[in-house]
Amino acid sequence: MKKTLLVTGAAGFIGSHLAEHLLRRGDRVVGLDNLNTAYDPARKRANLAEVQSAAQNRGQWEFVQGDIRDPALLDRLFDENGFDAVAHLAAMTGVGVSIEDPQLFFEVNLLGTLHLLNAAKQHLVGNFVLASTSSVYGNGSAIPFSETAACDRPLAPYPASKRAAEMLGFSYHHLYGLHCTVARFFSVYGPRNRPDSLACQVADGISRQQKVRLYRKGQMHRDWIYIDDLVRGIAAAVDRPLGYEIINLGRGEPVLVADFVALLEKHSGAKARLIQALLPDMDIPCAFADIQKARCLLDFQPAVSVAEGVERFWHWYKNQ
Numbered sequence: 001m002k003k004t005l006l007v008t009g010a011a012g013f014i015g016s017h018l019a020e021h022l023l024r025r026g027d028r029v030v031g032l033d034n035l036n037t038a039y040d041p042a043r044k045r046a047n048l049a050e051v052q053s054a055a056q057n058r059g060q061w062e063f064v065q066g067d068i069r070d071p072a073l074l075d076r077l078f079d080e081n082g083f084d085a086v087a088h089l090a091a092m093t094g095v096g097v098s099i100e101d102p103q104l105f106f107e108v109n110l111l112g113t114l115h116l117l118n119a120a121k122q123h124l125v126g127n128f129v130l131a132s133t134s135s136v137y138g139n140g141s142a143i144p145f146s147e148t149a150a151c152d153r154p155l156a157p158y159p160a161s162k163r164a165a166e167m168l169g170f171s172y173h174h175l176y177g178l179h180c181t182v183a184r185f186f187s188v189y190g191p192r193n194r195p196d197s198l199a200c201q202v203a204d205g206i207s208r209q210q211k212v213r214l215y216r217k218g219q220m221h222r223d224w225i226y227i228d229d230l231v232r233g234i235a236a237a238v239d240r241p242l243g244y245e246i247i248n249l250g251r252g253e254p255v256l257v258a259d260f261v262a263l264l265e266k267h268s269g270a271k272a273r274l275i276q277a278l279l280p281d282m283d284i285p286c287a288f289a290d291i292q293k294a295r296c297l298l299d300f301q302p303a304v305s306v307a308e309g310v311e312r313f314w315h316w317y318k319n320q
């Protein structure tokens with residue numbers, strides 16, 4: 001059945017793909033984003049233009065430029081639209097940058113989430129999906145990362161703010177019966193990747209002949225998940241009110257960063273100029289998702305191999 005959905009962070013990398021996916025299946029989607037300058041807002045406007053063109057002859061699309069820290073705006077939006085579900089992706093992102101401005105990260109990622117949870121509770125929204133991150137697992141969690149891990153040792157304000165938001169989601173479920181699924185995304189890549197993503201940094205380095213910093217000679221595992229697979233997982237979470245659940249969305253097959261870089265070199269036909277660096281304190285040598293829960297609860301089946309995904313990413317990148 002056609003739904004009315006709110007996607008926050010809709011102008012961003014993942015939010016724009018999610019909005020497109022929901023529109024293609026015929027839903028009515030309201031996108032909310034403040035188009036901040038964490039990276040060039042022109043890229044976000046370009047993402048929105050692609051969502052707009054996907055909306056032609058499909059579901060209904062409306063974009064609202066606004067801030068999740070504005071409760072009056074949220075109240076009006078929820079009142080006017082009667083959302084069936086919320087996919088909350090708006091956030092300040094990046095482990096390293098969160099150290100420079102922890103207050104902003106908590107204002108947006110925790111207080112902004114609080115305002116959205118309040119609006120969802122007030123307007124009896126049927127389901128709330130909260131985007132979280134594999135970085136909440138920190139350095140001490142058993143591998144593969146399971147949703148049952150304590151995650152009480154975040155290595156920087158970004159994962160700390162996301163973990164706090166996850167816990168607030170539980171409080172709203174417990175107190176008000178709000179269905180809340182926390183989706184922990186692993187390393188997402190694909191067209192429209194953020195400029196600070198490893199995929200874009202290496203691709204930029206290759207195409208502009210610039211040096212690229214690589215930690216630990218790339219001997220670190222990341223659980224890369226291609227954007228189309230991730231979006232199918234988020235959409236399944238949006239469709240299924242589950243009470244309160246935390247669910248990993250990765251591929252469950254970690255790949256060395258060095259191998260990911262080698263795939264980009266293969267498709268570009270050029271070598272990246274890599275500068276070696278030590279792993280910073282807030283980073284981890286291995287991220288590996290246990291995705292059994294996602295398979296069981298969301299019928300999650302990642303289909304795009306890293307080899308294929310990197311090829312698709314490069315195809316998009318070179319056409320920019």
Ligand SMILES: NC(=O)c1ccc[n+]([C@@H]2O[C@H](COP(=O)([O-])OP(=O)(O)OC[C@H]3O[C@@H](n4cnc5c(N)ncnc54)[C@H](O)[C@@H]3O)[C@@H](O)[C@H]2O)c1
Nearest residue numbers: 009012013014033034035036067068089090091133185188
């Ligand atoms: N990209 C990844 O690999 C990855 C991994 C783990 C988790 N995540 C999570 O996924 C979500 C989306 O990430 P992304 O990579 O698409 O990042 P992104 O920066 O491209 O998208 C986030 C969007 O949120 C918007 N936003 C930020 N603050 C806002 C505010 N106060 N009000 C309204 N809009 C605001 C930004 O303008 C941006 O368009 C985030 O919650 C992020 O923490 C991403």
